[in-house]
Amino acid sequence: QKEVEQNSGPLSVPEGAIASLNCTYSDRGSQSFFWYRQYSGKSPELIMSIYSNGDKEDGRFTAQLNKASQYVSLLIRDSQPSDSATYLCAVNRRNTDKLIFGTGTRLQVFP
Amino acid sequence: GAGVSQTPSNKVTEKGKYVELRCDPISGHTALYWYRQSLGQGPEFLIYFQGTGAADDSGLPNDRFFAVRPEGSVSTLKIQRTERGDSAVYLCASSLGSPGATNEKLFFGSGTQLSVL
Numbered sequence: 001q002k003e004v005e006q007n008s009g010p011l012s013v014p015e016g017a018i019a020s021l022n023c024t025y026s027d028r029g030s031q032s033f034f035w036y037r038q039y040s041g042k043s044p045e046l047i048m049s050i051y052s053n054g055d056k057e058d059g060r061f062t063a064q065l066n067k068a069s070q071y072v073s074l075l076i077r078d079s080q081p082s083d084s085a086t087y088l089c090a091v092n093r094r095n096t097d098k099l100i101f102g103t104g105t106r107l108q109v110f111p
Numbered sequence: 112g113a114g115v116s117q118t119p120s121n122k123v124t125e126k127g128k129y130v131e132l133r134c135d136p137i138s139g140h141t142a143l144y145w146y147r148q149s150l151g152q153g154p155e156f157l158i159y160f161q162g163t164g165a166a167d168d169s170g171l172p173n174d175r176f177f178a179v180r181p182e183g184s185v186s187t188l189k190i191q192r193t194e195r196g197d198s199a200v201y202l203c204a205s206s207l208g209s210p211g212a213t214n215e216k217l218f219f220g221s222g223t224q225l226s227v228l
Contacts, residue, residue: 104153
């Protein structure tokens with residue numbers, strides 16, 4: 001079992017819709033959770049971080065964390081074609097300083 | 112500099128050769144990370160430096176891989192006796208502190224595409 005699992009996609013949504021990206025992790029001791037966006041041929045950039053159970057909103061993005069279910073998700077409201085990218089879930093375990101990344105979910109937003 | 116700088120951007124080498132990849136982090140960032148990303152995969156952790164010391168090298172795949180950061184700034188990833196399986200994008204990232212402990216943002220460089228023929 002991979003430490004961080006994501007559906008590789010592609011996830012295709014129409015412009016204006018809500019895109020829902022999901023991630024599960026295996027280490028129950030994980031404490032910090034991140035979503036990175038990576039455009040093709042570019043390096044990852046951080047878009048959201050979440051540390052406690054519940055929702056965290058930033059503009060069109062909402063991160064959701066459920067530690068009991070070991071599940072973290074990212075919702076993108078009013079999806080735009082410019083949101084088309086690979087979204088990487090990353091997890092930081094307790095007492096470590098390394099981020100473990102999932103394989104990423106490719107999102108396609110079509111006009 | 113304004114961001115994390117990695118050189119070269121592309122490196123083509125032959126199987127069995129030695130390569131060095133350089134990372135120049137954002138000024139003042141004490142934490143430096145090396146990741147490796149193969150096509151269609153997420154970044155795979157290799158090594159983490161806090162200052163000059165390697166705080167966690169558990170991701171280095173074998174003893175052909177070695178990294179240094181002698182003055183706590185620039186880091187060099189060294190790969191001996193390269194193999195075709197080493198072909199990937201090598202990403203460097205830096206942050207002011209630990210991303211887990213302080214909510215510090217991890218800034219990635221644009222990577223070095225290594226191709227071993």
